[in-house]
Amino acid sequence: MRLTAKLTLLMAVLAVSACTNANRFDNDAVDLNAATGSAGGIVPGSASDPSSPAYFQQTVGDRVLFAVDQSTLNPQARATLDGQVQWLMTNADYTAVIEGHADEQGTRAYNLALGARRANAVMEYLVAQGVPSNRLRFVSYGKERPIEICSEEACYAKNRRAVTIISAGLTS
Amino acid sequence: MHTGHYISGGAHGFLILWALFGGMFRGDPPEVEVAEVSVISEAQFAAMMQPQQAPPAVETPAALPQPEVDTTAPEPPEQETAPAVQPDPVEPEPSTPDPVPQPVLPTPEPEVAEDLPQPPAPEPVPDVEAPEVALRPVPRPAPRVAPEAVPAPEPEAELAPEVQDTVQQSETAPPSEAEEQQATAPEAAATEIVTEAEEPARAPTASVRPQVRPNRPAPAVAAATPDADAPSTEDTAAADATASAIAGALEEALSGAASGTADGPPLTQGETDGFRIAVQECWVVDVGSQASNVTVTVGFDMDRSGRVVTSSLRMLAAEGGSGSAAETAFQAARRAILRCQGDGYSLPVEKFDQWKSVEMTFNPESMRIR
Amino acid sequence: MKQFVASLLSVCVLAFCVPVLALAQSGPLRIEITEGVVEPLPYAVPDFVAESASAQQLAQQIARVVADDLTGTGLFREVPREAHISQITSFGSPVQFADWKAINAQALVTGAVSEQGGRVVVKFRVWDVFAGAELGQGMQFAGTPDGWRRMAHKVADQVYSRITGESGYFDSRVVFVSESGPKDQRAKRLAVMDYDGANVQYLTGSSALVLAPRFSEDGQRVLYTSYETGMPRVHVLEVGTVQSRILQGQDGVMSFAPRFAPDGRTVVYSLTQGSNTDIWAMDIASGGTRQLTSAPSIETAPSYSPDGSQIVFESDRSGTQQLYVMSAGGGEAKRISFGQGRYSTPVWSPRGDMIAFTKQNAGRFHIGVMRTDGSEERLLTASFLDEGPTWAPNGRVIMFARETQGAQGSSSLYTVDISGRNLKRVRTPEGASDPSWGPLQ
Numbered sequence: 001m002r003l004t005a006k007l008t009l010l011m012a013v014l015a016v017s018a019c020t021n022a023n024r025f026d027n028d029a030v031d032l033n034a035a036t037g038s039a040g041g042i043v044p045g046s047a048s049d050p051s052s053p054a055y056f057q058q059t060v061g062d063r064v065l066f067a068v069d070q071s072t073l074n075p076q077a078r079a080t081l082d083g084q085v086q087w088l089m090t091n092a093d094y095t096a097v098i099e100g101h102a103d104e105q106g107t108r109a110y111n112l113a114l115g116a117r118r119a120n121a122v123m124e125y126l127v128a129q130g131v132p133s134n135r136l137r138f139v140s141y142g143k144e145r146p147i148e149i150c151s152e153e154a155c156y157a158k159n160r161r162a163v164t165i166i167s168a169g170l171t172s
Numbered sequence: 173m174h175t176g177h178y179i180s181g182g183a184h185g186f187l188i189l190w191a192l193f194g195g196m197f198r199g200d201p202p203e204v205e206v207a208e209v210s211v212i213s214e215a216q217f218a219a220m221m222q223p224q225q226a227p228p229a230v231e232t233p234a235a236l237p238q239p240e241v242d243t244t245a246p247e248p249p250e251q252e253t254a255p256a257v258q259p260d261p262v263e264p265e266p267s268t269p270d271p272v273p274q275p276v277l278p279t280p281e282p283e284v285a286e287d288l289p290q291p292p293a294p295e296p297v298p299d300v301e302a303p304e305v306a307l308r309p310v311p312r313p314a315p316r317v318a319p320e321a322v323p324a325p326e327p328e329a330e331l332a333p334e335v336q337d338t339v340q341q342s343e344t345a346p347p348s349e350a351e352e353q354q355a356t357a358p359e360a361a362a363t364e365i366v367t368e369a370e371e372p373a374r375a376p377t378a379s380v381r382p383q384v385r386p387n388r389p390a391p392a393v394a395a396a397t398p399d400a401d402a403p404s405t406e407d408t409a410a411a412d413a414t415a416s417a418i419a420g421a422l423e424e425a426l427s428g429a430a431s432g433t434a435d436g437p438p439l440t441q442g443e444t445d446g447f448r449i450a451v452q453e454c455w456v457v458d459v460g461s462q463a464s465n466v467t468v469t470v471g472f473d474m475d476r477s478g479r480v481v482t483s484s485l486r487m488l489a490a491e492g493g494s495g496s497a498a499e500t501a502f503q504a505a506r507r508a509i510l511r512c513q514g515d516g517y518s519l520p521v522e523k524f525d526q527w528k529s530v531e532m533t534f535n536p537e538s539m540r541i542r
Numbered sequence: 543m544k545q546f547v548a549s550l551l552s553v554c555v556l557a558f559c560v561p562v563l564a565l566a567q568s569g570p571l572r573i574e575i576t577e578g579v580v581e582p583l584p585y586a587v588p589d590f591v592a593e594s595a596s597a598q599q600l601a602q603q604i605a606r607v608v609a610d611d612l613t614g615t616g617l618f619r620e621v622p623r624e625a626h627i628s629q630i631t632s633f634g635s636p637v638q639f640a641d642w643k644a645i646n647a648q649a650l651v652t653g654a655v656s657e658q659g660g661r662v663v664v665k666f667r668v669w670d671v672f673a674g675a676e677l678g679q680g681m682q683f684a685g686t687p688d689g690w691r692r693m694a695h696k697v698a699d700q701v702y703s704r705i706t707g708e709s710g711y712f713d714s715r716v717v718f719v720s721e722s723g724p725k726d727q728r729a730k731r732l733a734v735m736d737y738d739g740a741n742v743q744y745l746t747g748s749s750a751l752v753l754a755p756r757f758s759e760d761g762q763r764v765l766y767t768s769y770e771t772g773m774p775r776v777h778v779l780e781v782g783t784v785q786s787r788i789l790q791g792q793d794g795v796m797s798f799a800p801r802f803a804p805d806g807r808t809v810v811y812s813l814t815q816g817s818n819t820d821i822w823a824m825d826i827a828s829g830g831t832r833q834l835t836s837a838p839s840i841e842t843a844p845s846y847s848p849d850g851s852q853i854v855f856e857s858d859r860s861g862t863q864q865l866y867v868m869s870a871g872g873g874e875a876k877r878i879s880f881g882q883g884r885y886s887t888p889v890w891s892p893r894g895d896m897i898a899f900t901k902q903n904a905g906r907f908h909i910g911v912m913r914t915d916g917s918e919e920r921l922l923t924a925s926f927l928d929e930g931p932t933w934a935p936n937g938r939v940i941m942f943a944r945e946t947q948g949a950q951g952s953s954s955l956y957t958v959d960i961s962g963r964n965l966k967r968v969r970t971p972e973g974a975s976d977p978s979w980g981p982l983q
Contacts, residue, residue, distance in 0.1 A: 365963055366962075367921065368923045368924045368958075368962070368965055369908050369924040369962070439571070451573075451575055452577050452579075455579065456580070456581055457578040457580055460960045461706055462707065463708075482674070496708070497707050499707055500707025503670065503673075503705075506672075507670070529569075529571065530572075532575060533574040535574060536578065539578055
């Protein structure tokens with residue numbers, strides 16, 4: 001019952017809130033839940049809580065995209081990251097791991113390094129905006145963890161990404 | 173020579189032994205029982221490879237005092253060397269010798285091919301790949317790469333180095349070719365190696381055309397020297413081949429012509445070309461091998477019928493590679509010379525003195541990357 | 543000389559001294575051959591002779607594996623057994639060369655197998671049919687029945703070596719990443735197999751992502767990248783015990799793309815610090831490290847020259863991935879790739895004279911080879927995604943991974959001769975990538 005209420009609230013929030021950050025990943029919400037649900041065990045209902053990682057993921061936006069072979073942040077990406085900064089500053093007991101990814105059009109080692117560049121670009125931006133660096137770290141998966149599997153630009157564009165994964169507690 | 177082989181086989185051979193163990197891996201996944209042989213040490217590997225550096229087969233092996241024993245040979249002493257990939261042998265077999273040189277059976281007496289009765293006609297060797305290669309003017313990947321593009325043979329044609337029409341009492345054909353022969357065709361060939369990465373060239377680098385028939389006896393006119401002052405020797409040539417060769421040579425020398433070798437009236441360009449093409453058709457170059465860096469010169473003698481005296485084949489020079497690469501290059505050249513002779517190379521018998529001794533240089537430089 | 547001959551001849555003509563003339567004329571005929579054919583050499587491998595009743599099946603199987611090995615190189619073509627005229631019924635009997643000449647078999651392999659008390663003995667000989675002589679000497683191998691494939695590979699290596707003059711590669715193994723599952727949930731684990739895909743054994747589980755295993759020169763150890771700790775780190779695995787450990791001394795955020803130095807004591811790898819990835823070397827025993835490159839760009843995929851004196855690697859310092867060569871101690875690097883497109887994953891050949899690489903150009907991937915100075919570049923393959931060449935121990939063949947396009951895409955291993963011929967898929971039980979070819983055993 002409580003769950004249903006929370007879901008309803010979430011829907012309301014999504015519908016009426018004047019979201020400062022355009023959430024470009026609404027379409028992916030279900031997939032992302034599925035993906036992170038298996039890994040992190042986030043309860044979907046908690047997304048209604050603005051201090052929850054699910055809220056961060058779905059409402060703030062947990063990822064930014066990159067152009068081919070690039071690691072520069074475009075204005076859209078910076079807007080998403082500004083939202084991440086705000087959330088991280090508000091929820092000071094969370095840490096984040098930034099995962100860098102590449103599309104499949106590249107060799108393995110280079111894509112690992114390229115993913116690291118992307119993740120690091122995000123991390124540096126967050127730190128520059130005031131997030132303490134000891135709450136952040138990054139890792140690259142290169143082309144090993146695509147979320148879209150077609151071999152077309154539509155999929156590649158979504159795979160060239162840096163995803164900020166939130167977890168509770170200061171560990172580092 | 174045969175006895176030499178026989179003895180040498182017994183003397184030079186090595187026995188390579190090793191033993192196998194079970195359960196080499198104890199992997200994370202369900203334990204898989206692996207039967208792996210032990211790893212051979214460098215020294216043992218060297219010992220194993222040693223026989224290949226033995227003298228070439230044509231050389232008469234040195235007689236060694238080794239008796240011609242085989243199974244009665246004593247077992248080799250056991251080696252202490254523990255198998256390296258086997259830190260935890262499941263069943264340490266007591267007799268686990270690593271490869272150890274051991275006398276091997278003597279080489280059986282090699283049969284001399286010429287002395288054997290002619291075997292029945294061989295079955296045609298099916299050409300698996302050829303039918304796929306259609307008559308297309310562009311080079312396509314073909315299992316064979318030859319100087320000239322050759323279309324796939326007719327299905328019933330048997331593979332043979334030279335093109336040979338089906339001859340039925342042809343008026344133009346010499347008597348020796350009068351009997352019906354099975355049509356033969358060269359194996360399909362591309363003019364270059366076409367890798368997956370390369371678009372086939374738009375135009376062929378060589379046209380598809382019938383090949384020279386090196387084995388067909390040259391017409392009498394072709395046998396004449398190109399020199400204009402030769403009419404008187406023509407008759408001689410017809411009458412007596414030997415005399416003709418001498419006379420031709422004499423005439424050439426007297427006229428001071430120096431169109432060919434410095435030694436006198438040479439074979440015509442057509443005759444040497446025919447010889448050259450006949451051999452190159454059988455010269456298989458392994459591009460990418462070390463041997464394809466070696467230019468090797470082979471000397472040999474021929475008899476009057478145009479057949480190579482096998483025992484006379486020898487390497488005169490080799491440059492561009494190590495000893496084993498040179499040896500391999502020599503073997504490939506030797507095979508080319510022997511394999512394409514058929515019943516003898518077609519060379520004018522009246523000029524026998526010109527070709528009874530041959531030095532043939534095989535230069536793969538232009539072949540290496542095609 | 544010519545004058546002498548001419549004057550001698552004039553005398554001879556007058557004297558009608560034909561024999562003298564003949565002697566004077568007989569220099570060798572000199573011919574240069576510059577064009578040959580590139581085609582598989584026809585050979586025959588009759589079933590080996592079973593010298594004991596229990597060896598019947600082994601005798602056939604071994605002959606088949608020998609033939610598969612040889613034919614698989616693309617350098618040899620087997621004359622089918624149906625075409626054989628004479629049968630080899632006894633290992634010691636004389637070979638009827640005429641019968642093998644008649645079917646145009648240029649090389650003949652004869653052999654015999656006996657089995658007694660769980661011990662198998664394989665004997666063989668190689669014959670040059672047209673020369674009517676044995677190539678090398680008869681040899682024999684012994685082992686247990688379940689090691690028969692290795693014995694067959696050893697026979698084939700000997701045959702290959704005697705005919706080509708170069709060492710073979712059949713009795714060798716390949717470590718690779720075995721892949722299963724769809725692209726977005728792909729499970730990867732390390733595995734090792736015979737060069738022909740037989741005898742696959744798994745070295746790790748698939749719980750942690752593993753990448754790019756590399757054999758040591760002696761085939762005893764494997765370096766690879768594992769996410770076991772959550773971050774990509776270089777691990778080393780002892781093949782004999784299947785025990786692995788993380789290499790100590792790795793600073794930075796992540797380390798990957800490791801490769802052994804020829805001496806097996808040093809590891810060269812990529813280390814990421816911040817946005818920058820550079821190449822480092824580590825002494826395995828002490829854990830001491832040394833930075834070899836210090837550009838702000840991505841430097842990765844290092845590979846030693848066989849003498850250990852140089853390292854080839856890829857870098858995007860020019861703006862795109864290109865190949866560079868530097869001293870093994872680091873320092874200034876010289877660019878060697880200048881063609882169109884991007885070059886990556888260079889691997890020095892065991893002969894030392896070539897470098898194999900991956901190339902991306904115009905939306906296609908290629909495996910190619912070039913001289914160590916970058917000259918004579920040749921592309922051997924082309925596909926949607928070819929990657930990660932590794933050399934056969936004799937430097938003649940390259941194995942690489944090919945991924946197919948689309949949502950159902952999967953990765954397989956292929957081999958190709960360095961001439962660009964004989965592109966073939968290696969059969970593996972699952973998908974496979976990142977091959978690293980071990981030494982001849």
